[in-house]
Amino acid sequence: MIAEAGAFALMLSLALSVVQVGLSTAGRIRRSAALAGAGEGAALAAFLSVAVAFAALMHAFVTSDFSVANVAANSHSEKPLLYRVAGTWGSHEGSMLLWCLALTGFGAAIAGLGRTLPQGLRAVTVATQGALGVVFLAYTVFASNPLARLAQPPVEGRSLNPLLQDPALAVHPPFLYAGYVGMSVVFSLAIAALVEGRVDAAWSRWIRPWALAAWSLLTVGITLGAFWAYYELGWGGWWFWDPVENASFMPWLVATALLHSAIVTEKRGALSGWTLFLALAAFSFSMLGAFLVRSGVLTSVHAFAVDPTRGVLLLIILGLTAGLGFSLFAWRAPSLGRGGMFAPISRESALVLNNILLAAATATVLLGTLYPLIREAMTGEAISVGPPYFNLTFTPLMSALMILLPAGPLLAWKRGDARGVLQRLWIAVVIAAASGLAVIALVSPKKAFGALGVAMGAWLVAGALAELAERTRAFRVSAGETWRRLVGLPRGAWGMTLAHLGLGVFVLGAVFETTWKLEAAEALPVGGRLSLGAYELSLDAVTPVAGPNYEADQGTITVRKAGAFVCRAEPQRRLYTAGGQTTSEVGLCYRGASHLYLVLGERRDGGTYLVRAYWNPWASLIFIGPVVMALGGLVSLSDRRLRIGVGRRREAEA
Amino acid sequence: MRWRALLAALAGIACIAAASDPAERLPDPAQEARAREIFRDVRCLVCQNESIDDSEAELAQDLRKIVREQVSAGRSEAEIKRFLTDRYGEFVLLTPSLSPGNLLLWGGPFLVVLAGAALLLTRLRNRTPDAELSTEEAERVRRLAEDEAP
Numbered sequence: 178m179i180a181e182a183g184a185f186a187l188m189l190s191l192a193l194s195v196v197q198v199g200l201s202t203a204g205r206i207r208r209s210a211a212l213a214g215a216g217e218g219a220a221l222a223a224f225l226s227v228a229v230a231f232a233a234l235m236h237a238f239v240t241s242d243f244s245v246a247n248v249a250a251n252s253h254s255e256k257p258l259l260y261r262v263a264g265t266w267g268s269h270e271g272s273m274l275l276w277c278l279a280l281t282g283f284g285a286a287i288a289g290l291g292r293t294l295p296q297g298l299r300a301v302t303v304a305t306q307g308a309l310g311v312v313f314l315a316y317t318v319f320a321s322n323p324l325a326r327l328a329q330p331p332v333e334g335r336s337l338n339p340l341l342q343d344p345a346l347a348v349h350p351p352f353l354y355a356g357y358v359g360m361s362v363v364f365s366l367a368i369a370a371l372v373e374g375r376v377d378a379a380w381s382r383w384i385r386p387w388a389l390a391a392w393s394l395l396t397v398g399i400t401l402g403a404f405w406a407y408y409e410l411g412w413g414g415w416w417f418w419d420p421v422e423n424a425s426f427m428p429w430l431v432a433t434a435l436l437h438s439a440i441v442t443e444k445r446g447a448l449s450g451w452t453l454f455l456a457l458a459a460f461s462f463s464m465l466g467a468f469l470v471r472s473g474v475l476t477s478v479h480a481f482a483v484d485p486t487r488g489v490l491l492l493i494i495l496g497l498t499a500g501l502g503f504s505l506f507a508w509r510a511p512s513l514g515r516g517g518m519f520a521p522i523s524r525e526s527a528l529v530l531n532n533i534l535l536a537a538a539t540a541t542v543l544l545g546t547l548y549p550l551i552r553e554a555m556t557g558e559a560i561s562v563g564p565p566y567f568n569l570t571f572t573p574l575m576s577a578l579m580i581l582l583p584a585g586p587l588l589a590w591k592r593g594d595a596r597g598v599l600q601r602l603w604i605a606v607v608i609a610a611a612s613g614l615a616v617i618a619l620v621s622p623k624k625a626f627g628a629l630g631v632a633m634g635a636w637l638v639a640g641a642l643a644e645l646a647e648r649t650r651a652f653r654v655s656a657g658e659t660w661r662r663l664v665g666l667p668r669g670a671w672g673m674t675l676a677h678l679g680l681g682v683f684v685l686g687a688v689f690e691t692t693w694k695l696e697a698a699e700a701l702p703v704g705g706r707l708s709l710g711a712y713e714l715s716l717d718a719v720t721p722v723a724g725p726n727y728e729a730d731q732g733t734i735t736v737r738k739a740g741a742f743v744c745r746a747e748p749q750r751r752l753y754t755a756g757g758q759t760t761s762e763v764g765l766c767y768r769g770a771s772h773l774y775l776v777l778g779e780r781r782d783g784g785t786y787l788v789r790a791y792w793n794p795w796a797s798l799i800f801i802g803p804v805v806m807a808l809g810g811l812v813s814l815s816d817r818r819l820r821i822g823v824g825r826r827r828e829a830e831a
Numbered sequence: 832m833r834w835r836a837l838l839a840a841l842a843g844i845a846c847i848a849a850a851s852d853p854a855e856r857l858p859d860p861a862q863e864a865r866a867r868e869i870f871r872d873v874r875c876l877v878c879q880n881e882s883i884d885d886s887e888a889e890l891a892q893d894l895r896k897i898v899r900e901q902v903s904a905g906r907s908e909a910e911i912k913r914f915l916t917d918r919y920g921e922f923v924l925l926t927p928s929l930s931p932g933n934l935l936l937w938g939g940p941f942l943v944v945l946a947g948a949a950l951l952l953t954r955l956r957n958r959t960p961d962a963e964l965s966t967e968e969a970e971r972v973r974r975l976a977e978d979e980a981p
Contacts, residue, residue, distance in 0.1 A: 412885050419880050521955050533947030541940040548927075548936045556932065561874050563882065563925025570940050699853050787852065 180245050183233020184324040187274075190226035190281065191314040193219050197284070197307035205300035213300040217288035220303055223310060224278075224285035231278050234323050235265045244330035247271060247323045253336035253755050255726040260337060263347035267337050269471055269487070270323035272350060276467065277313050279358035283387075284310055287362060294383060301369035302362075309361055312494050320487050336755035339727065345405040353398030353425060357463035359391025360428060363435070367456035368502060371509040376453060381443035384456060386814055388439065389672075391459075392432040393810030399425050400803040407800075411761040413694070413774050413791045415799055418567045423546045424466030427539055431459045434535035441528050445517040445590060448525075450510045451532065457506055461499035462539075468495050469546070520592040527585035527593075534578040541570045579633055579684065582677060583640020587647060605643045609636035620693065630688030637681030641674050672813025679805030686770070686798025695792035700785040709790045712773065713737045716788055719777070727751045729762070732777040732786065736766055743768070748777040770797040855892070857899050866902045869911060870895060872925050882925060 197219035204213025234247070238261050243249040251268040252261055266275040284306040291299050317323070340346075366384050370376050402425070407415040416422060435455040442452045472488025519525035545562045553559050583605060587598045599606075613632030621627070646652065648670060649662040697709040707714045717733040729749040736743040746764030753760070759779075766773035771794045778787030857863040870884035875891040883891040883898075894915075901911045915923045927933045 414885070417880070519955075526951070526955070529947075529951050533944060533951065536947060537940045537943040540943045544936050544939045548933075552932060552936075558932070559920060559922040560927050560933070561922050561925050562927050562936065563872070563874065563880075565872055565926035566936075569926075570937070574940060574944070781854075 179233050179236050180242065180324045180326065183230040183237075184322065186226045186229035186233065187314070187318055187322070187324065190223045190230065190277070191311065191318050193223035193226055194281070194307050194310035194314055197223055198304050198311060201300045201304035201307060205297055205304065208297075210296060213296060213303070216300065216303050216307070220281070220284040220288040220307060223307070223314075224281040227274070227278050227281045227314070230324065231265070231274055234271060234274060235262060237324070238262065238264045241334065243332070243334050244326050245323075246325045246327045249327060249331050249334050251337050252334040253726060254333060255755070256336065256342070257725050259344065259347055260342045263341075263350075264337050266350045266354075267341055268323070270317075270321045272354070273313070273317045273321050274323050275350060275354050276358060277310070277317050279354050280306075280313055280361055281310050283358060283362045287365070291383075295373075298366075298369045298373050298375075298380070301372045302365045305365035305368045306361065309365070309498065312498065316487075316490060316494060320490050333755075336726070336753070339751065339753040339756065339758050339760050340409060342726075343405055343409055345401050346409070349398060349401040349405060352394050352401060356391050356393075356395025356398050357425075357428060357466065359387060359394055360432060360460040360463045362387040363391065363432075363456045364460035364502065367453045368505060370453060371505050374509060374512060376442065376449035376513050378443050378446060381439045381449075381452065384452075385436070385439050385443065388432060388435050388456075388459070389810050389814045392429070392436060393807040393814070395425070395429050395432065396803050396807040396810065399429060400800055400807070403803075404800050407796075408763045408765060408774075409760070411763055411776050412789075413793060415690075415796075418545065418564045420546050421470050423542045424469045427542050427546075428459055428462040428466060430535055430539040430542065431455055431462050434532045434539070435459055437528050437531050437535075441525055445519070445525060447517050447519065448529070448532075449513050453506060453510060453513075455532075457499070457502045461495070461502070464491075464495045464498060468492055517591070519590070522588065522593045522595050524585065524588045524590045524593060527581065527588050530581060531578060531585065534574050534581075538571055538574045538578075541567065541574065545570075576633065579637055579680070582637060582680075583644065586644045586673060586677075601647050602640060602643055605636060605639035608639040609633070611635075624692050627688055627692030630692065631685065634681050634685035634688060637684060638678060641678040641681060644677075645674050668816035669813050672809040672811075672816070675809030675812060676806045677809075679802045679807075679809060681802070682798050682805055683802025686795045686800075686802055689795035690793050690799060693794045696790070698787065698789040700781050701788045702783070702785045705785070705788075707788060707790060709773070710792050711738055712743065712790075712792070713740075714775070714788070714790055716786065719786060722749065724751065726755060727753045730777065730780070730786075732764075732775075732788070734764060734775050734777075734788070736773055744773070746773070746775045748775045750777050750779065767797070770795045770801075772796045855895060855899065857903055859903070862902050863899075865908070866895075866899045869898050869902070869908055872912070873898065873915060874923050874925050876919060876923060 197216050199216075200212050200219055201216030203209070204211075204216050234245075236242075237245045237248045238252050239258070241248065241252060241254040241261065243252075247268055247270050248264070251271070252264045256264070264271070266272045284303065287299070287302055287306060291302065294302065363384055366380070366387065370380050399422075402422070403415045406417070407413065435452065438448050438452045438455055441448045468488060468491040471491060517525075545566050549560050549562055583602055584598050587601055588594075609632045612635035613628045616628045616631045617625075645663075648666060649659045651659045654662075695710045697707055697714075699705070699707045701707060701716045703716055703719055705716050707716075713736070715735050715737075717735050719730050719732050722729045722731045729751040731747050731749045734746050734748065736746070744766040746766050748764035749762035751760050751762055752758075761776050761778070764775040764777075766775070771792070774791040774793050774796075776789040778789060780786055857866060867884060871882050873883045873894060875881045875883045875886035875888055875894070877890045878886045878888050881891075883894045898911055898915075901914065906914075912924060921928060927936055929937060
């Protein structure tokens with residue numbers, strides 16, 4: 178019954194989305210507040226309806242109702258509750274439903290929170306969001322219904338891929354999808370601006386909170402995914418330049434560029450066309466990601482929800498939506514104004530350079546992901562584009578960006594003063610150079626690239642702090658005055674500092690981890706020893722352990738340094754009985770920001786076990802950095818200036 | 832398309848880091864390091880986008896064996912890679928070659944930078960000095976300033 182109610186609610190939400198488009202469009206054409214209001218009501222109702230369908234699917238997963246085809250294919254009654262809940266979005270159908278939930282949720286959010294938008298702009302935004310809802314809900318209802326029943330339900334389900342049964346990955350998709358789909362609001366706002374023919378400071382101010390929210394969620398989503406790959410796939414990598422990772426990274430890069438160009442449009446009225454372009458591109462890349470991940474056109478370590486036949490439908494949706502958006506852009510954008518002028522050395526120029534480099538970085542990732550497909554389709558020759566390509570193209574582009582980054586926020590609008598900026602940054606220059614040299618002297622003289630990378634990370638961190646010191650006039654006025662200024666800084670400024678600081682922290686972690694990683698592996702009998710750098714590892718015992726839906730060999734590994742006890746880790750090698758897959762559960766010892774990463778391999782002849790151990794210096798920073806960046810986004814989002822509703826209320830009072 | 836079928840058939844194989852397996856290692860640490868360097872650039876053809884350095888699949892094991900043998904026989908990295916591409920095609924290397932067919936791949940990002948820089952330069956060159964504010968604009972500034980005041 179509940180599944181049928183859910184299927185009905187899903188169908189209803191499609192109808193409501195159609196109504197939403199109709200009412201909002203009519204409201205715009207007739208300039209009728211009542212019709213537009215009704216359109217917003219429909220947006221809210223569509224969201225509630227999808228929420229009911231989503232709850233019904235979750236209910237089917239939690240109660241292991243195997244008469245629902247999707248549950249039978251992706252769940253198992255012995256699975257722990259968390260993974261039965263997460264199973265809701267673990268499959269193709271379920272993840273599309275999550276996508277629709279987020280899409281209609283953002284539609285309802287504009288309807289509810291967008292009261293400060295001018296009426297016409299709001300109506301077109303709600304109509305566009307509704308149209309996106311129609312397309313994706315129609316796809317879900319007709320091509321990938323998650324609530325379809327089976328005529329003959331099996332006794333037991335086929336279970337979820339065991340690699341996905343992990344806490345980080347259980348919450349990874351909701352963050353990622355909220356981020357992907359958050360870009361739809363930005364897309365709809367851009368369409369509305371093109372229809373209305375108006376892009377001004379107010380519009381950029383409206384687009385920023387949505388872009389910031391989506392960007393922060395996407396940052397958290399990607400970081401969770403990277404962290405999962407780090408400890409679940411079992412060889413200590415956290416980024417593989419895999420097509421599916423790239424699919425999530427491209428919208429992130431575009432959104433990052435958008436956040437920066439929207440500042441120029443807001444403050445100086447310039448780059449409005451480019452800001453619109455990025456707003457359209459961000460969601461287009463999100464849709465491209467959804468297509469790439471599900472279509473199976475690319476081989477990937479993360480290919481889980483693949484279905485080639487439906488990939489074609491998704492490709493059509495992508496082509497239609499993005500195509501219409503960009504056609505509208507090509508038609509209307511040239512009539513938009515050019516905005517304020519600026520000198521070669523100015524904040525505007527710096528932000529334009531940021532955008533050029535981010536656009537080039539996006540092009541690199543896009544080419545690297547799709548080129549093998551294109552080349553094979555055109556010439557029949559198969560090539561591989563792997564990590565070495567990205568190291569040679571993406572890394573230099575990003576390095577150039579990071580060298581320029583600390584100078585940007587210190588430059589004045591319109592006409593900046595390069596010498597003044599250098600004077601304010603000389604301490605950061607000294608700190609960066611000293612860190613690089615210290616690394617060469619103390620850690621290893623042979624790794625020049627590592628030293629450069631550390632200098633870069635230090636430059637970013639010191640640059641962000643120098644900018645903070647500049648804003649608060651630290652060391653030039655009394656400590657009390659500095660404190661007063663520090664507390665009084667707008668949240669937006671804090672957000673920027675945190676985001677730039679987070680990037681620096683990430684760079685330090687990534688450079689240390691990749692340059693000074695140590696590795697050891699040995700087939701050990703129980704009681705055997707292995708040394709890794711200064712650490713001495715011993716395999717004390719291997720015991721069989723039974724989990725809720727798996728059987729495992731659990732190794733007990735004791736780590737000592739110069740004879741003193743450091744930690745004990747219990748890595749497992751698991752066999753999931755339902756699907757017959759084996760996975761390894763890594764044992765991690767945290768040593769400050771560094772990790773000892775221990776993996777128990779298969780049993781070999783003579784009762785030995787293959788034990789792998791990695792020393793991953795500063796690896797925690799790789800994940801803490803992006804979290805700090807996302808935190809910066811959230812802090813910036815809480816800025817009074819962006820708080821939704823401030824502008825209109827003030828207008829009303831005046 | 833042959834590979835596609837093979838990939839589909841073998842997609843179920845669990846691929847877990849494997850190159851450091853002591854049973855496979857070369858006795859000479861310098862040679863072993865060279866071999867590992869090469870592994871990172873060779874694709875495990877039956878896995879889902881992994882290098883043979885990371886993969887536990889049987890084919891990856893065989894490829895590692897071949898590379899290690901050739902390294903210990905004193906062959907250069909270029910020779911080994913040529914041997915591999917002769918047998919498996921360019922698909923086997925994770926670094927795409929600098930051939931004419933890959934021109935767009937390698938040049939694309941830098942074209943974007945050049946195009947962006949050209950646009951920025953034109954924009955900067957066509958700059959006209961800012962005019963004084965008209966009375967209307969001055970009035971708007973005054974109103975905005977009042978608006979911003981708490």
